[in-house]
Amino acid sequence: MMSSPPDFPLAAEFRTEKQTSGFQFCPRTELDDSAEMNAASTALLLMYGSLWPFGSGYVMQEISMCLFDDNKEGDIIFKYQITFNRQPFLYYNENDKQFNGCFNCIPQMQYLSDQVAQLLNKNPKYVDLVEGEEGRCKEDVRTFWNKTVERKVKPxxxxxxxxxxxxxxxxxxxxxxxxxxxxxxxxxxxxxxxxxxxxxxxxxxxxxxxxxxxxxxxxxxxxxxxxxxxxxxxxxxxxxxxxxxHGLTNIQIIKIGVASVVFALGLVFLITGIACWKNAKRSGYSPIPGVQ
Missing domain, CATH: 2.60.40.10 (Immunoglobulins)
Structure with a gap:
């Protein structure tokens, strides 16, 4: 299973101040395409949060996942859901291409979840946003497969x-x-x-x-x-x-040959230098008195 960072901008965080029912809305991103969705879900969740005026905080999470097996051409399943305080609140049904509310949850949450699902399903662009994420998910799987499982590295x-x-x-x-x-x-x-x-x-x-x-x-x-x-x-x-x-390898022979050549050149330069120095002394050079 590969979990990709969600780019679909629904996730938001709520927190209370002085343990009242007032909330501060902190959007994770500010894309215009989802502004209405954020506003609608925020309003409904504020109503839901008001049922617990003494709560210390409320967190809304957006989760998207790509599920695939060990076959590149096999089924790639996209999962998208929204949770409220770790409780499932809303999910996207990839088979029916629509949002569904939570199930087996408390009546208050069930009502608000169904309201949010109906609101999102009325506008096709919200479904298009999730389908765009589903397409990116499948493309990421193919990219992952090409760069890992199907890559070839020479030994x-x-x-x-x-x-x-x-x-x-x-x-x-x-x-x-x-x-x-x-x-x-x-x-x-x-x-x-x-x-x-x-x-x-x-x-x-x-x-x-x-x-x-x-x-x-x-x-x-x-x-x-x-x-x-x-x-x-x-x-x-x-x-x-x-x-x-058996014996010396080709690389060892080359190294020994190079070392021998370098040694021979060094020896030639040394002998030449000594000979030049001796010839210079025989040329009749006389030092100036007082200068050594």
């Missing part, structure tokens, strides 16, 4: 061999896939281009994404073996592959 993939903390620990190779949606996924391990294991059960990450840890036993691995993690997901136009083999 991130990393292959690594965890450091063995204990000598007796089993050597494993991990293909970590995370941050994807929807949960349907296939993570397959290939050894020398032969499928050895496939994972499809993803776990929730708690942020509307999923993750999966595809672990491969490496106890029978040989130094010349090549391993590949293949990831298929609805968000991908082409499967993601990550390869691994």
């Amino acid at each position: 991130s993939v990393e292959v690594f061999s965890p450091v063995q903390i204990h000598p007796e620990g089993l050597p494993v190779l991990v293909c970590h896939v995370w941050g994807f949606y929807p949960p349907e996924i296939s993570v397959a391990w290939f050894k020398n281009d032969v499928l050895v294991k496939n994972y499809t059960e993803a776990e929730r990450s708690g942020d509307w994404t999923y993750r999966i840890m595809a672990v491969l036993d490496m106890r029978d691995s040989l130094p010349e073996d090549n391993y590949t993690c293949l990831v298929n997901h609805p968000s991908l136009g082409m499967a993601i592959t990550r390869s691994w083999k």
Whole structure:
């Protein structure tokens, strides 16, 4: 169930002063389309409130809800009602397209509720206002569905061999896939281009994404073996592959290569600087007396 903030301007708050029957009307909003509705409902509720002159306050609430199941094309039910001091006072019947008064309530409230319902049903624009909210409710459900259930997020993939903390620990190779949606996924391990294991059960990450840890036993691995993690997901136009083999990975080789080049350049600059300094001293430079 999704409860959307009501934009239909009927809700109002009443409070007494010095425990008398006088009320101060505080409208939640000031849209012209509902001014008459607010005025009519206020007048009738003032009459109802006068039946309890020693009350401490009166609160009128407007509640609208969207009810839907786990199917985007399923029934989307819109509920709209008005309560008075938490008691149902008025509701909108989406099947009959009209307002109805409360039922099984005290006679005084029943009378006023029916009067308000009749007043609202006489003017089609009040029904149109609620139907507009119903249309917005259904559109919000579709927007919610598109941005959550039907969205697609590409996964991130990393292959690594965890450091063995204990000598007796089993050597494993991990293909970590995370941050994807929807949960349907296939993570397959290939050894020398032969499928050895496939994972499809993803776990929730708690942020509307999923993750999966595809672990491969490496106890029978040989130094010349090549391993590949293949990831298929609805968000991908082409499967993601990550390869691994014994020894240094491609990324490690690149990092070592870059570090070696930087070190070599630094060494060249150092040798050049020392040579230039020595040549400058042999050029016959004599310091001025008294200046060091």
